[in-house]
Amino acid sequence: MRLKLGVIGAGHFGRFHTLKAARAPRVEFLGLADADPARAAQVAAEAGCRAWDSAQALMAAADAVIVAAPTAFHHGLGMAALAAGCHVFIEKPIAATLAEADALVAEAAALGRVLQIGHVERFGAGMATLMSRLGGSAGVGRPLYMEAVRVAPFRPRSLDITVILDLMIHDIDLVLSLAGADLVGVEAFGATLVSERTDFANARLRFANGAQATVTASRASLAMERRLVVHGTEGIARLDFLAREMTLVRKGQGAPLEQLPGHGIETLSWQDHDNLEAEQAAFVAACLDGAPVVVDGVAGRAALDAALRVEAACAG
Structure with a gap:
């Protein structure tokens, strides 16, 4: 079984996530989306994947997404991905505020979705x-x-x-x-x-x-x-x-x-x-196998607090 995975955000970390995910085992990599179409096209060409016109369309097609957009957008994109039925990986910090972090943790728990936060040093x-x-x-x-x-x-x-x-x-x-x-x-x-x-x-x-x-x-x-x-x-x-x-x-x-x-x-x-590769593999295992989430939303919320x-x- 392969996880249909997409990346949202084509900045510094989004690029790295895209390059890793495009070659990851057990992943059917769908591509990436970014608010800047030119940047998305540039990273997609480097990774050999599709650049999507919208994050919402990518979420609708995916089983899971990696949110690597700026911190101000973590809550909105994470909540939208959860509503679309996706498991969600969010780069650190989990969100800009504790209220936003609490909403993400509660929504993931209510929907039974994996929520992993990108504290890669673990x-x-x-x-x-x-x-x-x-x-x-x-x-x-x-x-x-x-x-x-x-x-x-x-x-x-x-x-x-x-x-x-x-x-x-x-x-x-x-x-x-x-x-x-x-x-x-x-x-x-x-x-x-x-x-x-x-x-x-x-x-x-x-x-x-x-x-x-x-x-x-x-x-x-x-x-x-x-x-x-x-x-x-x-x-x-x-x-x-x-x-x-x-x-x-x-x-x-x-x-x-x-x-x-x-x-x-x-x-x-x-x-x-490769810490990022190991981090992505742990996310895939949590999504496909039900493996424990090493850095879950609660841990991400504690670090943000x-x-x-x-x-x-x-x-x-």
């Missing part, structure tokens, strides 16, 4: 390596404090939203999934540097189980940096996503550390895979 090889070492005798235990950094040089895209909803929300989603408890407090600072919206932000998140996280994001940095440090009850894990390396410091395991008695150190590396609270704190 599907990375680095996170899979970390998750394999969190619990059990070989793990670092329950996270107590986490620090995430995601900074990059300026690129003139996604300027309709702040760096918080553009970049930081990736790490917000990760620390929410790792903390395993409700978010109870937010402190944050942000600055506008090169665009009309916040380009740099730093946030401190507190959770109901006592865990805390510091998250930093910038789209106006001199160089790219992506790392995550997890201090757990049994040790520390430090991930450098650009170097594809994780350093583990744990009680009684690894090469002994003189500066930390009773602890040892171990270094692991991983080979990257936290991101909006960071924005509010930055605004003072």
Whole structure:
């Protein structure tokens, strides 16, 4: 069985989704639609697929759609796709407001449709390596404090939203999934540097189980940096996503550390895979096989809620 799939939106992420979906196994790719017919035709020619005249016509023909339009259109397009009977994948953030997110989650549940949100970092090889070492005798235990950094040089895209909803929300989603408890407090600072919206932000998140996280994001940095440090009850894990390396410091395991008695150190590396391809495959499996949705609407709503609270704190 093959999933009749279409893409709505031919921008930066829409193009990537189209190129992947056009070659995906178990998918009958119908093509894409965009408000700009010329852009749609350009991406369709590159992918070797059809450019549809309207999103509504594509929804009517599809079993599922990927919504990769600007954030302001996520709610309207998502609701229309659900009404057309489609399973829906929406790029992050789930919507522009919590009310819109709640409506999408409720409608998908009422109609029995899959709703997956595009927090692609959950599907990375680095996170899979970390998750394999969190619990059990070989793990670092329950996270107590986490620090995430995601900074990059300026690129003139996604300027309709702040760096918080553009970049930081990736790490917000990760620390929410790792903390395993409700978010109870937010402190944050942000600055506008090169665009009309916040380009740099730093946030401190507190959770109901006592865990805390510091998250930093910038789209106006001199160089790219992506790392995550997890201090757990049994040790520390430090991930450098650009170097594809994780350093583990744990009680009684690894090469002994003189500066930390009773602890040892171990270094692991991983080979990257195509995160977007893995994310799309998970969506297809959820639609065709009833597989669990890794990042569902509830998770997407939680990440949006936290991101909006960071924005509010930055605004003072």
